[in-house]
Amino acid sequence: MSILNSITKSRVWRSFFRHGWPDNPLDRSLIMTTNVFFHLHPVKVNLKSIKATYSLGLGILTVASFISLALTGIMLMFYYVPSVERAFPDIVALQNSVPFGQLFRNMHRWGAHLMVLTCVLHMARVFYTGAYKPPREFNWVIGVVLLILTLGASFTGYLLPWDQLAYWAITVGTSIASYEPVMGALIKKILLGGPEVGQASLTRFYGLHIMVIPALLFLLISLHMWRVRKDGGLAANDLDVAPAEDAQK
């Protein structure tokens, strides 16, 4: 214990952490307010809001799959070139000759499906627990935008293996946009960079997939979680006051 003490009391350690060992109320408050990762959380939580049957942990699950997608995505980027000549052979080589290549690709694929699924389920949970109600209205809107971005991330990634499945799924998917009479043809052209799926589309989808959409997701997920705290934590915190307000209405 004295070794631990001498470490946590040292000047180096104290320059990292601006709070003492979090075993007392003051330091457990300070760890939340002075740490950039923890500050998205409130200092205290209502016991009801951490019950598994309340939130089902779906929001955190979505973030967890997003993080695993970012990590496995970086691994895939090291072995993948987004050109119509190289994309497909790169994926084959990744699977056959890169150590754990197949595993990382599988994790990235199933993680993407998992993230879409948990995102949708999280939205249903928030709706059915009435957690979109004031003052959380705008956070609900951010959540809907996050769902659309998640679909966009998955859709742009779908093209990258450049196999028949990818090619025709994106051809079908983008043709839906072209039914819009005013902007449809333009949107399709901007997405694909040409009249049909080709090298320009692959370049654009790759750029959107690895940079634009993840950056937006990162920004909006941070905003989304920070607002949960700013709006009073999970809506289960409100339960204790609901009867009094029922009487007011």
Place this chain on the structure above:
Amino acid sequence: MADQSPQKEAFPKGSVKTYNLVEVVRGRTNMIEKGPDNTIFAFPIVAILELLIALGTGAFLVLFSLVKNAPLEDLANPLVTTDPAKAPWYFMGLQEMLEHAHPLISGIILPGVMVLFVMAIPYLDNSRVGSGRWFTSARGKKITLWTTIYTTIIMPTYIVIDNLFPPRELLRGILPDFVAQSLIPVIILAIIVLLPVAVLMRSKPNAREVMLVLFTVLFISAVIFTLSGFLFRGPGFKLYWPWDMPNGYNPLNNL
């Protein structure tokens, strides 16, 4: 009990006071009427729960990835169309809808209306009552249950009947295209969606209960349309049982 003189100011100005009552605002602070015994420090319990969920997600992904490989078909070939050609699974609800109305309606206008409706929910139902409680009330639970049963029965029925007797095809040339392709499908879908709302209206619902019906119809329909498009559409985008597809087509390979 010395302060009973009627002239006594409720908030007298005092020379030692550095604050003053400026205005009375209706509302409450965050923690009012909440027993302090009901809250605990977020650290470390929240950090531990989050870590456990993250580790569980990672472990699940690794195990699942060891069991099932991501699909990879032949090199993309613009000259050889796959049959069926399907969008990713989460857009299969959209692709299924395209079978039932003019693409402008089913591919653009209806999805647009749905997204706008979902975004608008907190502004349509802005009462704070029941926030943080599953289904708000026992009545809300019942409404959700009945709407789920209703949607689970009527939407597959609609898909099958509309597929057997598609008004878009049967009325082609008899009625103007706009009526057969757009107006009739929209009227049928509007009746399906608004019927439970009409039933609910007879018992004077609040905004939350109307939202429960509309969101449940939308959510369950989205699930059913997605399943129908993803699992039950085979070659030629015709309806088959998932285990009985022609040409050895397996819809699960499209993941």
